[in-house]
Amino acid sequence: MLNLQLITKELGINQADFARQLKVSTATVSLIFKHNRWPVKTGMEFRLKRAATDILLQRGVDPDRVKTAFEECAGQRANAAQLTEANASTPSPQTTLSNRLKDEDMLLRKHTITQDARDYFALPRDPFTNEMRGVADVFLNDNIRKVRAAVRNVAEHGGMLAVIAESGAGKSTVRKDLAKWIQGQQKSIVVIEPGIEGLDNQDRKSRPLKASDLVEIIITTVTPGAAIRQSYQARLNQMRDALRASASAGNKHVMVIEEAHRLATQTLKHLKNFYEMDDGAFTPLLAIILIGQTELDWKLDEKSFEVREVVQRCEKRFIEPLDNDVEAYLRHKFARVDGDFDKVFAADAAEAIVARLRVSVETKIRGQRSLGPRSLCYPLAINNLVSGAMNLAHQGGEEHVTAKLVAQVGREE
Structure with a gap:
C-alpha cells in the first residue's frame, strides 16, 4: 500500500x-x-x-x-x-526500469570535448559548445523545417501554437531562430516573452504565473514606461488599447512562452481571452506560441474539460528525435566548425549512437509484460555522447570514434 x-x-x-x-x-x-x-x-x-x-x-x-x-x-x-x-x-521489472533510468541520466550528463581531443581530431573549436551563432548553425530536417515554418507563420499571421519536445531537443533554438528571422527579415513583429522564473507552478517557493502577470508584461513590452493602471479591468483595457495602437502603427504581436509546461491550468485557460482580442474588426491582435516539454501535451489534452476551449484553438507541433538523421546532424555540426566528419567517425558510429540513445522500459502488470521503447536521440544527448566518445578515442589512441567507443561512454567511470 x-x-x-x-x-x-x-x-x-x-x-x-x-x-x-x-x-x-x-x-x-x-x-x-x-x-x-x-x-x-x-x-x-x-x-x-x-x-x-x-x-x-x-x-x-x-x-x-x-x-x-x-x-x-x-x-x-x-x-x-x-x-x-x-x-x-x-531482477524485477522495477529493477530493470531503475537501471534504465540510471543509464538515461548518464547519457544526459554533460560531456565536453577536451582541448587535447580537439587537437587530436584537428577541430578549430568545439562543435557542441556555444556553437549556435546564427540561423545557418541550425540543423534542419523535414520535421524541424515544418516546426520552424509553423512558428514563423503564427508569428506573422496569427494563431496559437504549442511546440512540444523532450528536454534537450532544441526548444530554445526554435525561439532564437524566430528572433533571428524577425530581425533578419526586418519584420514589424513585436515579440513578448514572459519570463517564468520565480513564477513556477511546481516550485513551492514560487507562485504560478497568472493572467494578470501576462497583462502587465504585454503592456510594458508594447508601451515601455507606461504607468500600469490600478484595477485589473482597467489594465485589461489598457492592454487592449496598447495593442490596437501598436497594430494601427503597422506592428504585429506574438507572445512566446518558454517552459510553458510549468504554467498553471488556470493560466492556460485565460489564453483563450488573449487569443480572441482583435482590432475591433477581424484582425487578431496577439499570436501565442507555447514552448514546453511533453507535460505540455498532457496539459493540453483534448479530453481535459478545464482547457478544452484553448485546445480547440491551439495547433500542436512536436520536435521528433533524430533517429534517421544522426549522421546528417553530425556532418552539419562539424562542417560549421570546419571539421571533417569522415576523419572523426567510423562507418558504424552513427548507427551505434541511435542504438545507445534508445531506452526500453519494461513493466509487468497482472502477468502481462509491456515493452515501450523511448528514443533520447535529441541534440543535447547526441552532443554529450559524441563528446564522451571523442575523449575516449583520444585517450586510447583510436583513429576514429567507433561503435565500441560509443557503447563505452559513461561505463568506464
Whole structure:
C-alpha cells in the first residue's frame, strides 16, 4: 500500500473522488493505492503522479510529506526488502526500469570535448559548445523545417501554437531562430516573452504565473514606461488599447512562452481571452506560441474539460528525435566548425549512437509484460555522447570514434 492512500484518507478524499480528480477509473486508483501499479500507457505514470502531487499541495499537505506519497508504507517496505533478498537472482521489472533510468541520466550528463581531443581530431573549436551563432548553425530536417515554418507563420499571421519536445531537443533554438528571422527579415513583429522564473507552478517557493502577470508584461513590452493602471479591468483595457495602437502603427504581436509546461491550468485557460482580442474588426491582435516539454501535451489534452476551449484553438507541433538523421546532424555540426566528419567517425558510429540513445522500459502488470521503447536521440544527448566518445578515442589512441567507443561512454567511470 502506498503512503498516498493514507494521505488521501486523512484528507477525507475517497477513492472515487480522487479518481475523478485524476480523470481515471476508480479501479485504476485502487491498483495504484494497493499495489503501486500504474497505467502502462507512455507518460501516464508521470502525468498522474504530477496531478496527484498538485492535489496534495493544494490541500495543504506538507511538501516533505508529499515527496513520500509514492513510497510504500513502512511495514510493506520491510516485507518488500525481505522478498527482494530472497529473490535477488531474479531482477524485477522495477529493477530493470531503475537501471534504465540510471543509464538515461548518464547519457544526459554533460560531456565536453577536451582541448587535447580537439587537437587530436584537428577541430578549430568545439562543435557542441556555444556553437549556435546564427540561423545557418541550425540543423534542419523535414520535421524541424515544418516546426520552424509553423512558428514563423503564427508569428506573422496569427494563431496559437504549442511546440512540444523532450528536454534537450532544441526548444530554445526554435525561439532564437524566430528572433533571428524577425530581425533578419526586418519584420514589424513585436515579440513578448514572459519570463517564468520565480513564477513556477511546481516550485513551492514560487507562485504560478497568472493572467494578470501576462497583462502587465504585454503592456510594458508594447508601451515601455507606461504607468500600469490600478484595477485589473482597467489594465485589461489598457492592454487592449496598447495593442490596437501598436497594430494601427503597422506592428504585429506574438507572445512566446518558454517552459510553458510549468504554467498553471488556470493560466492556460485565460489564453483563450488573449487569443480572441482583435482590432475591433477581424484582425487578431496577439499570436501565442507555447514552448514546453511533453507535460505540455498532457496539459493540453483534448479530453481535459478545464482547457478544452484553448485546445480547440491551439495547433500542436512536436520536435521528433533524430533517429534517421544522426549522421546528417553530425556532418552539419562539424562542417560549421570546419571539421571533417569522415576523419572523426567510423562507418558504424552513427548507427551505434541511435542504438545507445534508445531506452526500453519494461513493466509487468497482472502477468502481462509491456515493452515501450523511448528514443533520447535529441541534440543535447547526441552532443554529450559524441563528446564522451571523442575523449575516449583520444585517450586510447583510436583513429576514429567507433561503435565500441560509443557503447563505452559513461561505463568506464
